[in-house]
Amino acid sequence: MNTTFLETKALFELPKNMIYLDGNSLGPLPKSAVGRVADMMTHQWGEMLITGWNKAGWMQQPVDLGNRLGRLIGAEKNHLVVGDTLSIKVYQALASALAMRPDRKVILTDSGNFPSDLYMAEGLIKSFNQGHELRVVASDEIAEHISEDVAVTLITEIDYRTGRMHDMANISSRAHAAGALTIWDLAHSAGAIEVDLAKAKADFAVGCTYKYLNGGPGSPGFIYVAPRHSDIAQPALSGWLGHAAPFAFERKYRAGPSIERMRVGTPSVIASASLESALDIWDMVEMSDVRTTSMSLSDLFINIIEASCPMLKLASPRDATLRGSQVSFYFQDGYAAIQALIARGVVGDFRAPNIMRFGFTPLYIDKGDVLAACEIIGDVMQNSLWNKPEYKVKATVT
Amino acid sequence: MNTTFLETKALFELPKNMIYLDGNSLGPLPKSAVGRVADMMTHQWGEMLITGWNKAGWMQQPVDLGNRLGRLIGAEKNHLVVGDTLSIKVYQALASALAMRPDRKVILTDSGNFPSDLYMAEGLIKSFNQGHELRVVASDEIAEHISEDVAVTLITEIDYRTGRMHDMANISSRAHAAGALTIWDLAHSAGAIEVDLAKAKADFAVGCTYKYLNGGPGSPGFIYVAPRHSDIAQPALSGWLGHAAPFAFERKYRAGPSIERMRVGTPSVIASASLESALDIWDMVEMSDVRTTSMSLSDLFINIIEASCPMLKLASPRDATLRGSQVSFYFQDGYAAIQALIARGVVGDFRAPNIMRFGFTPLYIDKGDVLAACEIIGDVMQNSLWNKPEYKVKATVT
Numbered sequence: 001m002n003t004t005f006l007e008t009k010a011l012f013e014l015p016k017n018m019i020y021l022d023g024n025s026l027g028p029l030p031k032s033a034v035g036r037v038a039d040m041m042t043h044q045w046g047e048m049l050i051t052g053w054n055k056a057g058w059m060q061q062p063v064d065l066g067n068r069l070g071r072l073i074g075a076e077k078n079h080l081v082v083g084d085t086l087s088i089k090v091y092q093a094l095a096s097a098l099a100m101r102p103d104r105k106v107i108l109t110d111s112g113n114f115p116s117d118l119y120m121a122e123g124l125i126k127s128f129n130q131g132h133e134l135r136v137v138a139s140d141e142i143a144e145h146i147s148e149d150v151a152v153t154l155i156t157e158i159d160y161r162t163g164r165m166h167d168m169a170n171i172s173s174r175a176h177a178a179g180a181l182t183i184w185d186l187a188h189s190a191g192a193i194e195v196d197l198a199k200a201k202a203d204f205a206v207g208c209t210y211k212y213l214n215g216g217p218g219s220p221g222f223i224y225v226a227p228r229h230s231d232i233a234q235p236a237l238s239g240w241l242g243h244a245a246p247f248a249f250e251r252k253y254r255a256g257p258s259i260e261r262m263r264v265g266t267p268s269v270i271a272s273a274s275l276e277s278a279l280d281i282w283d284m285v286e287m288s289d290v291r292t293t294s295m296s297l298s299d300l301f302i303n304i305i306e307a308s309c310p311m312l313k314l315a316s317p318r319d320a321t322l323r324g325s326q327v328s329f330y331f332q333d334g335y336a337a338i339q340a341l342i343a344r345g346v347v348g349d350f351r352a353p354n355i356m357r358f359g360f361t362p363l364y365i366d367k368g369d370v371l372a373a374c375e376i377i378g379d380v381m382q383n384s385l386w387n388k389p390e391y392k393v394k395a396t397v398t
Numbered sequence: 399m400n401t402t403f404l405e406t407k408a409l410f411e412l413p414k415n416m417i418y419l420d421g422n423s424l425g426p427l428p429k430s431a432v433g434r435v436a437d438m439m440t441h442q443w444g445e446m447l448i449t450g451w452n453k454a455g456w457m458q459q460p461v462d463l464g465n466r467l468g469r470l471i472g473a474e475k476n477h478l479v480v481g482d483t484l485s486i487k488v489y490q491a492l493a494s495a496l497a498m499r500p501d502r503k504v505i506l507t508d509s510g511n512f513p514s515d516l517y518m519a520e521g522l523i524k525s526f527n528q529g530h531e532l533r534v535v536a537s538d539e540i541a542e543h544i545s546e547d548v549a550v551t552l553i554t555e556i557d558y559r560t561g562r563m564h565d566m567a568n569i570s571s572r573a574h575a576a577g578a579l580t581i582w583d584l585a586h587s588a589g590a591i592e593v594d595l596a597k598a599k600a601d602f603a604v605g606c607t608y609k610y611l612n613g614g615p616g617s618p619g620f621i622y623v624a625p626r627h628s629d630i631a632q633p634a635l636s637g638w639l640g641h642a643a644p645f646a647f648e649r650k651y652r653a654g655p656s657i658e659r660m661r662v663g664t665p666s667v668i669a670s671a672s673l674e675s676a677l678d679i680w681d682m683v684e685m686s687d688v689r690t691t692s693m694s695l696s697d698l699f700i701n702i703i704e705a706s707c708p709m710l711k712l713a714s715p716r717d718a719t720l721r722g723s724q725v726s727f728y729f730q731d732g733y734a735a736i737q738a739l740i741a742r743g744v745v746g747d748f749r750a751p752n753i754m755r756f757g758f759t760p761l762y763i764d765k766g767d768v769l770a771a772c773e774i775i776g777d778v779m780q781n782s783l784w785n786k787p788e789y790k791v792k793a794t795v796t
Contacts, residue, residue, distance in 0.1 A: 029439060116663065234521070238517045265485035265486060270672055
C-alpha cells in the first residue's frame with residue numbers, strides 16, 4: 001500500500017491523553033469531515049437549495065457511496081446502497097428472502113447475533129403472521145442446523161461481544177446446498193476484516209457505517225443484494241426512491257432496477273457528507289493491510305494482558321484468523337473496570353453481563369498505542385482489589 | 399408574538415437574486431445550522447466519542463426534538479418521536495393500526511395521497527399477504543367511503559400537488575364512528591398550517607422535517623401515536639432502540655414505553671443537530687401567526703397572478719382556509735415555465751403532468767418577495783409564446 005497507517009492516523013481527530021479502543025462502537029472524527037459537512041451545507045444546501053438533488057448529486061449519492069464501501073467488502077459494482085439504518089436493512093433483506101422461499105418458514109440465527117437483528121425478525125414474523133419461526137441455535141452449531149426447512153440464515157459474521165467470526169463461505173455453501181438463502185450482518189466486519197461477498201456467494205448483506213467505517217454517530221446503514229437476486233428481490237419497504245421512476249409520481253409501485261429498489265425514503269445528505277470524508281480515508285488503503293495490522297495489534301494486546309492481568313479471561317478466539325478486529329475479556333466486575341480504565345484514558349467498553357471489549361483499528365491505532373494501553377490496564381488491574389487473593393473471580397461464559 | 403418575521407427571515411441563508419418559493423420541497427439553511435453541526439461534530443463526536451450518547455444527550459434527542467416539533471402540531475408531550483424517514487414511519491403506523499383492527503382488511507386512501515405512502519402500503523400488503531386491500535378513492539369523497547370494513551385511513555392532510563386540505567377533525571370523527579383508525583401524513587402540514595392532533599383525535603401521524611420545518615435535505619421523519627394507543631401499538635419495525643432496555647441486550651423484544659417503542663435503529667446525530675437549529679427558530683413563533691401570514695401572502699399571490707397570467711389556471715382551492723401553504727396552477731407547459739422562472743430567480747417547482755407549485759413560508763418570505771415574484775412571473779408569462787392567441791392552452795385537471 002502507498003499510504004501508511006501513520007498517514008491515516010494523522011487524518012483523524014483523536015483526543016489527547018486518550019487511547020481510543022472503541023472504534024468497534026463508534027469510529028472517531030475524520031479531520032476533513034467538519035469542513036466537508038460545512039461546505040455541503042453552505043454551498044450545496046444553502047446556495048443550490050432544491051436543485052442540489054441533481055446539481056450536487058445528492059440523488060445518486062447513496063449508490064455512489066455504496067460503490068466505494070462495496071470495494072471494502074467485495075460487493076459487485078452497483079449492488080450495494082447506503083441508507084436508513086442497519087435494523088431497517090435487516091427487515092428489508094429478511095422480507096425479500098422470505099418472499100423468495102415461500103414454502104419455507106424458518107429464519108435460522110444464532111445466539112451470538114446482535115439483539116436488534118433478532119428483534120427485527122421477531123417484529124417481522126409477528127406482523128407477517130404467516131407461521132414463520134425464528135430458530136435460535138448455539139453459534140458454533142449453526143452450520144449443522146441448516147436444514148431443508150430453513151428459508152434464510154440471519155447471521156452476524158462477527159459476534160459483537162466476543163469477536164468470534166463465522167465462516168461466511170462455508171455457511172453460505174451449506175445454506176445453498178440446503179436451498180436456503182443467507183443474510184450477513186457485517187456490523188463488525190466492514191472495515192474490520194477482509195470480506196468478499198461475491199466470492200463467498202452471499203445472498204444479502206447489511207451493515208452500518210458508524211463503527212469501523214467512521215461515518216459518524218448514526219451514519220447510514222447499507223444493504224447488498226447479490227446480482228443473481230437483485231432484479232427478483234422485492235424490497236417490502238417499497239418507498240418512492242426505490243421506484244423505477246420516482247418523479248413520475250405513478251400510483252402503482254414499480255421496483256427500480258437492481259439495488260436501486262432497496263432505497264426507501266429521502267436520504268440524509270448531511271450525514272452522507274460526513275460518511276464521504278470517512279470513505280476518502282478508506283479509499284487510500286487496502287483491507288488486506290488493515291487486516292494484517294489489526295491481527296498483529298490484537299495478538300500483541302492478548303499476549304500482554306494475559307501475562308499482566310490473570311483475573312481477565314480471554315473471551316475472544318485466540319486464533320486471530322477466527323476473530324474480528326476486537327478483543328474481549330470476561331470479568332465479573334467488567335463494568336467497574338471499564339470505568340476505571342476510561343478514567344485513565346483507555347477507552348474500551350462493556351457489554352452485559354461480564355464482557356470488556358477493546359477494538360483495534362489500524363487506521364488510527366498503532367503499536368505504541370497498544371503498548372501504552374496495556375501498561376495502563378495492567379496498572380489499573382494490578383493495583384486494585386481485583387488483584388487481591390481474597391477476591392474470587394467468577395469469569396462465566398454466557 | 400414577540401419575534402417578527404423580519405427577525406426570523408434574518409436567521410436564514412437566502413441566496414441573493416433568488417425568491418425561494420419552494421420551501422414546501424426543501425426549506426432553506428438556518429444560518430446557525432452550519433456552526434451547530436460543526437460544533438456537534440468537533441466537540442461532541444470528536445471529543446466525547448462513544449460517551450456522547452449519554453454525555454451529549456444523543457440517546458434522548460429523538461424524543462426531545464419530537465417534543466419541540468410536537469408543539470407545532472398539537473401533539474401531547476412525549477408522544478412524538480423523530481427518526482428514520484417519512485416512508486418508514488408510514489409503514490410503522492400502518493402495521494400498528496392493522497394489528498389493532500385484525501378483523502378489517504381495508505386501508506382507505508385517496509388519489510391525492512403522495513405516491514410513496516401508496517407504495518409503502520402496497521409493499522406492506524404484499525409482504526403481509528393477509529388479504530389487505532388498498533382502496534383508493536377520489537379525494538373529495540374519502541369521508542363518505544369510510545365504511546365498516548375500513549381498518550385505517552391513510553391520508554395526507556394537504557395534497558402535495560394542489561395544496562387542497564382535508565378536514566382532519568371531521569374525517570377522524572367519521573372514521574372513529576365507523577370503528578376505523580386514522581393515520582395522517584403531515585408532510586405538507588407541519589410548519590405550514592395549524593394542526594391540533596390531540597383535538598382532532600388523530601390516532602397516528604407521520605411526517606418529514608425537511609420541507610416547511612427546514613431541517614435540511616433528508617432530515618429525519620417523525621411519528622406520533624395518540625396517548626390512548628401508545629402502550630398498545632406494536633411497532634412492527636421493532637429495533638433495539640425501541641426496546642424497553644436497549645442496553646440489556648435481551649434476546650426477546652420488549653416494546654419500550656409509549657412513543658419510545660417507535661424508535662428503530664441508531665439515529666443520525668449529525669442530521670439531528672441541523673434540525674435543532676431549525677427548531678430554534680420555530681421555538682420563537684406561534685403557528686397561528688405563521689398561518690395567518692401565509693394565507694395573506696398566498697391570497698395576494700393568487701390575486702395578482704390570476705390578473706396578470708390568464709393562461710395559468712388555479713389548481714389550489716381559492717378559499718385560503720381550505721388549502722395549505724402552497725399555491726398551484728395548472729399549465730400544460732408548466733415544466734418549461736418553471737425553468738424559465740428559475741432562470742429569472744423565482745424558484746417554484748413542477749409536478750407532472752401539468753402543475754406549477756409555489757410555496758409560501760412566512761419565516762423567510764414576505765410581502766415584498768411575493769410582489770417581486772409576481773412581477774417576474776407576469777413578465778415571463780406575458781412576454782412568451784404562451785401569451786399568443788394562437789397558443790391554445792389545455793389546462794387539464796388530472
